[in-house]
Amino acid sequence: MRIPVPEMLKERAAIAADNPVAPRDAATVVVVRDGADGIEAYLLRRQPTMEFAPGMYVFPGGGVDDADRNAEVPWAGPPPSVWAERFGCSEDIAKGLVCAAVRETFEESGVLLAGPDANSVVADTSGPEFQQARLALEARELTFGAYLADSGLVLRADLLGAWSHWITPIFEPRRFDTRFFVAVLPEGQSVGELARESDRALWAPLSKVLEAVESGASGMLPPTFFTCKEIAGLAASEVLGAAEKRTIRAIQPTLVEVDGELFLESDTGGLA
Template identity: 50%
Template sequence: MVFQPEDRPLPTGLVPETPPAEPAPLRDAATVVLLRDSAAGLEVFLQRRAQGMPFAGGMTAFPGGGIDQRDADVSVAWTGPDAAWWAERFGCAPELARALVCAAVRETFEESGVLLAGPDPATVVGDTGRYRDARAALVARDLSLAEFLADEGLVLRADLLRPWSNWVTPEREPRRYDTRFFLAAMPDGQRADAVTTEAADAYWATPRRALADFRLGRCHLLPPTRVTLAEIAECGGLAAALSAERTLDKVTPKLIKRAGRWHAVLPGEPGYEEAT
């Protein structure tokens, strides 16, 4: 499925008309694409962000968010590839890589109720409803991920995550993120939900259905979400997606105006080199 820049004008009001005097500082963030095989084929978990959110309000996206400084806590019980392995994949320091993996697990739990952790290195928790109060405390920042896992005797399952891509918010945006995207299979026995103030709706869809909804104007997708959906659609199934070999170069869209509407263009697309 091929998209051209004119296919995707951004929603009115999403891009400020007056650019900032200086680009906003980048904040490191993590996003997790939850996947499952279904009768309809490979599906992804999507959330329509609440309209009033300061970043990407009203857009359809994957669970994720910025790093909390406590995500770098080395006391987090951890199994799977170590921080050095993740650092090599994401081209960053091991300390940041550790924080990114922890943020990925924490944000996914906070925003969807899906917890990539278990009582030992070989298992994953089932129904996460018993952790409802801890989930709320994590959202309120009254509890850190390390404290939560220690209190419940759980181990973070870094081996359930796969590195996928690295996207940087355009310089014109007032809030900017250097976001690393991860893939993860939906754990058996758990249920993804929309019990979060950050989402107005949540649902499972095949990547092709989500892209068709975008083309028909039924949802709004930012370039990282759109491109990720297109890439996953090409994988065919869960196993193929999780085993895909990836090159994680930073991708920074640019914003240009056509016929009075803002459009996002990607490297290699018409207008990218000319855009300021």
């Protein structure tokens, strides 16, 4: 896929090519459920004042913190070594990615992929204590590991699936090395109050999401768009199984020149 590069970005791209910013490890989670019009995903629209991807629809997610990598976290499910193999990274980065994925999903949506033990999951996160915890985590007043331990909960890594790996193009001033996860909305849970970084949130049928983006009615970065396209034909019950079968490789859109014009090209393995 090729996307024209706006004129305003061409000079920035030329400068950044010689001195690119190092990308920060990040995780994002496609939380899905079945709806009347097919599979739905929970999407957030970023505030127009945000430095990165303003006004774009995104999945819950964010950067990996030191505490995600280093703090003790009550854990159930596949260990970091399994995630390291799936994503082609070290075990400490893999641990950080999984912790960030679950933490950021809770912070930004109120969906908590954790339970009292390895065979259960929190059934209702609508109470005020959960909202207070979300705010404390977002403000970095509390680490996720400490929150889980104090609440008698364990992170349920088995409720996640590894989906894809995208790296921000070199000309962006803020870059992320992002692993995409998938998860099904736990039974009984619902999304909570809107996260501060967003001005809108919704459960959206992916078939309609794709139509809106393709028509220009909604904005979405290529990694989010392609992930929606890959998942749109599945049922929620099929998503984790589909994730297990995927071969994951890093995709970093690159600049190419065609007939004197610059384009951003992504090798997405044949997706149009």
